[in-house]
Amino acid sequence: MKILYTNFHPRNGGGHVTYVLSLARALAGTHEVTVAVPGSSRLYRYAARVPGVRVVDMSYASRLSSWFGARAALRRLIVQEGYDIVHVNGSADHRQVMLAAAGLRRRPRVVFTKHNDHPLDSFGHRLRARCATDQVIAVSDYVRGLLLAPSSPYRRLPVTTIRHGVDTGYFAPPAPAEREALRERHFGPDWRGKLLLGSSGGTDYDKGWLDLVDAAGSLPPALRARVMVLAAGDPPSGPKLERVRRAGMLGQVVFPGLLDDVRPALAACDAGYVLSYREALSYACRELMALGLPVLASDAGGLPENVSPGRDGWVVHAGDVPAIAGVLREMLARPGELAVMGARAREKSLAEFGLQAFAEATLGVYRRALGRAP
DSSP states (O other): OEEEEEOOOSSOOTHHHHHHHHHHHHHTTTSEEEEEEOTTSHHHHHHTTSTTEEEEEOOOOOOGGGHHHHHHHHHHHHHHHTOSEEEEOSHHHHHHHHHHHTTOSSOOEEEEEEOSOOOOOSHHHHHHHHHSOSEEEESSHHHHHHHTSTTOTTTTSOEEEOOOOBOTTTSOOOOHHHHHHHHHHHHOTTOTTOEEEEEOSOSSGGGOHHHHHHHHHTSOHHHHTTEEEEEOSSOOOHHHHHHHHHTTOGGGEEOOOSOSOOHHHHHTOSEEEEOOSSOSSOHHHHHHHHTTOOEEEEOSTTGGGTOOBTTTEEEEOTTOHHHHHHHHHHHHHOTHHHHHHHHHHHHHHHHHOBHHHHHHHHHHHHHHHHTSOO
């Protein structure tokens, strides 16, 4: 099977990068895989390192004047290579694939993965659903509900829920001795006796990490002093740092930056957190659980589909600072329970988050797309 993956992000790309890379790595050995993305993107750089994967510098700018050159380049690529499947991952690349493939005698089948909870009732979505979509993948049951809603133009198409797969061999708990060294590296020499919380979900306001900081800051001084937070992602702006300062947590929040490899920083923690206001499913949550960490998650979107409250994590209402503070009190009161819950999180990741099942389910969608009439 010849498969073309597209993605429009010119820089970081977040979970889209992990999603496309996971599929490319899993399928490159038995299928012909091309990734067409902006050359400036993190996905281009990472995909270029995957054996057997071809990468193509492709622009998906939204300006009308930019459609023609980029559309022609994508059309040439599709015609020359004769792809069976084009797997699109956002509105900008989906639109360009629709324009590039218009009028082709042999149009590749188009699979669209919805990675977010953005509205689907626009004219653009209606046009793409009608003219350039054969199968749809929802990354959670929550997203599936959006796709099948009465206002969704995709409700008449086949929709399959396939939750993210995680490489549980790559994301695996370190040895206890190694974890101690990682804690000293990321939290400093005074980490002992502290509750260490971490996430790679990013430092945008809507990721909820500042709610965790505020919750920790609301604790009595003796408890507050025992909480340390790691927030991986783009360095926070001045106003965000000011909010950390107002919470009395400036010396207790660590910013390691945007990490190519998040494992050492996250493995140094006792528990993870993903407290987003909006979330389709969350790779960050699943990677934390694969590393053997229980996760404090918000109830946003598909996030609760990852966690079994009280068993391998906690679920609170998004933005509920008092509820987050209550969970912190619980963690501080029973620190030994965190390792037990973390072991259960690891067990769940091995049973439910595997890459092989993720890739096979996605291949099943491709096969069904090829069996459909144009």
